[in-house]
Amino acid sequence: MDMEKSPEAALTSSPEEEKAAEGHGEEAAEQEGDVTPLVLKKGPWTAAEDAMLTDHVRRHGEGNWNAVQRMTGLLRCGKSCRLRWTNHLRPNLKKGSFSPDEELLIAQLHAQLGNKWARMAAHLPGRTDNEIKNYWNTRTKRRQRSGLPVYPPEVQLQLALSKRCRYDEFSPLASPQLSGTTANNVQELDAGSAAGAGYTSSRPAPLDLARQLTVTNQTVQFLSPPPFSAPSSPWARPFARNAQYFQFAHSSPVSPSTPTGPVRPAATPDLSLGYGGVCGAADQSRLPPLSPSPGPRVELPSNQLLGQQAMPPTSATVAGLGGAALPDQQQNAASLEKMLQELHDAIKVVPPALDPANGAAARPGGGGAVLERHGGGVPENKLGARDDDMETLFDLMMPTLTAPETLPLAAAPNHSGSTSQPSSDEQEPSTVDLGVDLQGAGGASSSGQDWGLDGLCQWSNMSRIC
DNA sequence: AAACAGACCAACCGCAACTAT
DNA sequence: GATAGTTGCGGTTGGTCTGTT
Structure with a gap:
């Protein structure tokens, strides 16, 4: 009609x-x-x-x-x-090329929303969906042709964390209604950005790394107030712009469906980063599927993004799949350490403050983890903080590896992260398929906007470790 | 200088959801 | 409830520009 x-x-x-x-x-x-x-x-x-x-x-x-x-x-x-x-x-249209901030934001939005150009445009004042779509398609094509990762490393990590967050929200313990637009959902998460504009996705708000971390029982806030100096990677800059996402009270918000009591897998990060099989066959039975199974909700890639299946597997892909034979906690730990090293250029996580009562790190709700931009100067205790990061994240990771089989199956996104079939928000993919977006799996902390082959090597190495 | 390929951009098309009658 | 009309969205196409050979 x-x-x-x-x-x-x-x-x-x-x-x-x-x-x-x-x-x-x-x-x-x-x-x-x-x-x-x-x-x-x-x-x-x-x-x-x-x-x-x-x-x-x-x-x-x-x-x-x-x-x-x-x-x-x-x-x-x-x-x-x-x-x-x-x-x-239309007035107030912003013409010209996208700024690095916008580019990172687009990457993050795309990672979370898929090909929801209109929604993405709502987060980019003055930009149109068509503009974003054109940008993304050409850029993605170019990157895929070059064998480079589609998403920057920051987004990749965020995806990994948000994945776990979504498991939480979509856990069987949570009301199915929560998967829509209910309290503590995106409506709130999205409050800080672009007027929402019909943003009803169940996904977390863009750049909501802080919330992801919050769900890991750490509260997050910047040590130094914005504005931040430019980080080493331009992809990290928008963190400053979205600093509001990192400012949480110490009474950390908890995902509405986060069950109290013993830590459920919902509160555990999936650090596989979407590398199919990275956690091994033995763990796949416990973890949500990383790659889509064919079904009505499988998201079809844009025709303009085709060639993905024909793309030669990168070392990361191969390593990720091959690494399936070597999954264990230590390997995940190694992956995690690598990730942290990449991210420490831009973010530092200070461990939760010790609970004066028992001397243990205040965990749920009382965490004191603090994110700090490097722009304000390199922290003196960077190495120590990293160790604490590792400890904290190890703690978070371990339950993942022993997660029961109650994790809900993730929706089946497509290779490009694109969306297609869902006709409503409820049908949106609840995860992002990193499996293919990371096929190029480069993009660590390259300093250029085009996070490059150096990063590829690093991420490949990480996968190999796994 | 010409030919070619790729990038970029504007516009169109089809579909679906929504609204009004 | 059915139908007509409107709006929005995502995919696709085709033209133009630009860089390379």
């Missing part, structure tokens, strides 16, 4: 007619009157058309796009008018 197509289809009867309309549509409309159906124009907009459309919107506001043609004589269908206005004429 394409109500916008039918007029065009009816009015544009032949290619010749359509072609003629492109050059003389306006004149034709004036001459032909009511007897002959209007031939709507296609193709690039002229300045005069833009002016007409802009004037119309100024007078009547946005919406009712089909009326534009009737009221102004503009020989464009409503759909075309809306598109033109939204993508080019």
